[in-house]
Amino acid sequence: MKIHRERSVTAVVPTASMADIAFLLIIFFMLTTSFSPVKTSVDLPESVERAEVEQNAAIVAITTQNQIVFSDGDNPGFNVNSADELGPHIQSLVRAVPNKQFVIKADRAVRYQSVDAVLDQLRRNGAKNIGLLTEQKRAPAGS
Numbered sequence: 001m002k003i004h005r006e007r008s009v010t011a012v013v014p015t016a017s018m019a020d021i022a023f024l025l026i027i028f029f030m031l032t033t034s035f036s037p038v039k040t041s042v043d044l045p046e047s048v049e050r051a052e053v054e055q056n057a058a059i060v061a062i063t064t065q066n067q068i069v070f071s072d073g074d075n076p077g078f079n080v081n082s083a084d085e086l087g088p089h090i091q092s093l094v095r096a097v098p099n100k101q102f103v104i105k106a107d108r109a110v111r112y113q114s115v116d117a118v119l120d121q122l123r124r125n126g127a128k129n130i131g132l133l134t135e136q137k138r139a140p141a142g143s
Contacts, residue, residue, distance in 0.1 A: 051131065053101065053103055053131065053133070054073075054101045055073075056073035056074055057073050057100070057101040057102065057103045057131075058070070058071060058072050058073045058090075058093055058100055058101065058102045058103070059071045059073065059077065059102075059103050059105055059133075060086065060102065060103070060104050060105065060118050060122075061077065061105040061106070062104070062105070062106040062107065062110050062114050062115065062118065063107055063110070064107045064109045064110060066110070066111075066114050067079060068080040068081075068082070068083060068086070068118065070086060070089055072089075072093055073100075082117075083114070083117035083118050083120070083121050084117075084121065086118065086121045086122075086125075087121055087124065087125050090102070090121060090122060090125035090126070090127055091125045091126065094125060094126040094127055098126075098128075099128065099129055100127070100129065101129040101130075101131065102122055102127045102129065102130050102131070103130075103131050103132070103133050104118055104119070104122075104130070104131070104132050104133065105133040106118075106132070106133075115132075
């Protein structure tokens with residue numbers, strides 16, 4: 001007489017496809033994430049007017065400490081010591097793309113002289129499409 005021993009059955013979860021799914025999710029998020037070229041945090045002034053900014057507009061950010069950060073819109077921003085040092089960067093960008101949009105992103109506490117110096121450099125070096133970045137003014141409550 002033969003005695004049969006009970007065999008234990010173990011559950012197996014197929015994990016080969018989980019690695020594929022993880023890599024697909026990583027690739028998806030890498031391709032769909034958009035990065036801002038200038039991550040300088042400023043408290044923007046409010047405005048009633050609204051206009052769209054081009055996707056790859058050049059950005060000149062001015063912080064409350066009068067620190068100037070310049071980005072051509074495609075690459076991360078870099079610090080510039082003064083508004084006078086913006087000239088060569090603006091000229092080379094205008095030569096490459098004559099109708100390039102330039103956006104000034106200045107903190108609301110920045111002195112107007114700093115913004116004026118940047119505007120002056122933009123005009124002197126051939127920039128024609130210039131805008132000021134602001135926040136949309138909220139409608140009063142109850143209206």
